[in-house]
Amino acid sequence: TQLLEQSPQFLSIQEGENLTVYCNSSSVFSSLQWYRQEPGEGPVLLVTVVTGGEVKKLKRLTFQFGDARKDSSLHITAAQPGDTGLYLCAGAQSGGYQKVTFGTGTKLQVIP
Amino acid sequence: KAGVTQTPRYLIKTRGQQVTLSCSPISGHRSVSWYQQTPGQGLQFLFEYFSETQRNKGNFPGRFSGRQFSNSRSEMNVSTLELGDSALYLCASSQRDWTGELFFGEGSRLTVL
Numbered sequence: 001t002q003l004l005e006q007s008p009q010f011l012s013i014q015e016g017e018n019l020t021v022y023c024n025s026s027s028v029f030s031s032l033q034w035y036r037q038e039p040g041e042g043p044v045l046l047v048t049v050v051t052g053g054e055v056k057k058l059k060r061l062t063f064q065f066g067d068a069r070k071d072s073s074l075h076i077t078a079a080q081p082g083d084t085g086l087y088l089c090a091g092a093q094s095g096g097y098q099k100v101t102f103g104t105g106t107k108l109q110v111i112p
Numbered sequence: 113k114a115g116v117t118q119t120p121r122y123l124i125k126t127r128g129q130q131v132t133l134s135c136s137p138i139s140g141h142r143s144v145s146w147y148q149q150t151p152g153q154g155l156q157f158l159f160e161y162f163s164e165t166q167r168n169k170g171n172f173p174g175r176f177s178g179r180q181f182s183n184s185r186s187e188m189n190v191s192t193l194e195l196g197d198s199a200l201y202l203c204a205s206s207q208r209d210w211t212g213e214l215f216f217g218e219g220s221r222l223t224v225l
Contacts, residue, residue, distance in 0.1 A: 042216030092212025
């Protein structure tokens with residue numbers, strides 16, 4: 001069974017602070033996604049990383065895929081209240097049909 | 113283009129009843145996956161359909177079933193509802209070329225009393 005552990009589980013910070021969320025697994029993934037989910041809504045795809053060592057930036061968000069494609073991190077610079085939500089990482093493996101394994105989630109609250 | 117549409121958004125059932133949830137994927141997407149989300153267990157994979165065939169199934173009892181129609185729309189059914197089935201049920205569609213990217217609907221919030 002593939003497991004994706006995220007840390008921290010909960011994070012409450014002041015507006016303007018920086019933060020990093022980690023996503024770790026013992027399995028190798030062909031791609032890894034990050035999603036953000038707001039209460040009562042479905043997760044929304046933020047980014048996909050596919051190459052070991054890859055770094056992608058989306059405005060104030062920086063995503064990194066580990067060299068061995070087993071882990072990833074999400075760094076947010078100068079967090080804003082609009083960043084509040086549940087952040088989920090998800091790993092996928094290639095080869096015919098497959099299911100996506102989701103991480104345990106990180107609940108972020110940015111206080112104005 | 114229109115996103116993934118799930119109906120109904122909210123429903124309340126009692127133990128022992130059954131429920132059917134519907135999902136219309138993004139136009140052109142032929143793969144539909146279903147997930148159950150609860151505060152304690154997070155997002156758990158139920159099953160995935162592609163071209164009307166179930167390709168993969170998670171570890172859920174046989175009370176949970178699904179199907180996909182020729183227009184890629186999908187339904188999932190839960191029979192003999194239990195209190196523990198209360199959850200947000202999410203449907204996601206994806207493109208034929210597998211990238212792992214999922215596009216979710218807003219979910220169906222099921223409450224079992």
